[in-house]
């Protein structure tokens with residue numbers, strides 16, 4: 222059993238995920254994976270042929286949590302639980318990951334304009350090497366977005382490094398008519414599911 226005073230590792234470079242975990246008072250250390258891991262356990266985020274978006278986020282999240290756990294063992298760090306996550310935007314069954322460049326970001330935002338899409342975030346918690354996964358699915362509806370607004374959104378810098386080239390916590394909030402699901406899930410770490418997994422591992426937020 223892990224005591225509530227113990228900390229976990231967050232296997233992520235995302236500042237948003239750190240902020241969200243902090244919001245529910247979970248003490249954590251960041252475990253930097255990709256820069257520090259050796260090649261064989263690095264996470265390749267290329268979708269497989271015919272892979273569904275759900276299978277994809279589960280697979281990548283599992284790989285991130287596993288790589289994090291291996292890293293703890295390699296570095297002989299205390300074997301505290303390791304949390305990882307992966308977020309994708311899904312439009313017409315297709316995965317929109319992070320944009321490659323400005324043109325790609327523009328293309329994504331044009332495609333999302335005036336439409337509904339899904340945001341899938343899977344989370345994984347490795348406890349003593351066993352990985353448990355959860356999925357958060359949110360439907361997001363955008364109003365029509367003009368070319369000028371798309372350009373302004375990209376110029377603000379928020380499209381870079383975000384699945385679907387937008388940030389619900391940024392300017393793009395002005396495009397969102399409604400969401401059905403989890404705001405924190407869209408931001409990259411669904412706190413309801415995260416709290417559930419942590420509770421199951423014996424880490425309580427409310428102690």
Ligand SMILES: Cc1cn([C@H]2C[C@H](O)[C@@H](COP(=O)(O)OP(=O)(O)OP(=O)(O)O)O2)c(=O)[nH]c1=O
Pocket residue numbers: 232233234235237238306307308309310319340382383384385387388389390407408409
């Ligand atoms: C749709 C959306 C995504 N995002 C972010 C969440 C994720 O950090 C990012 C999708 O990339 P991910 O590959 O899920 O994560 P990451 O590379 O940022 O971090 P990690 O080191 O954990 O792999 O997009 C927002 O911040 N706001 C949003 O509204």
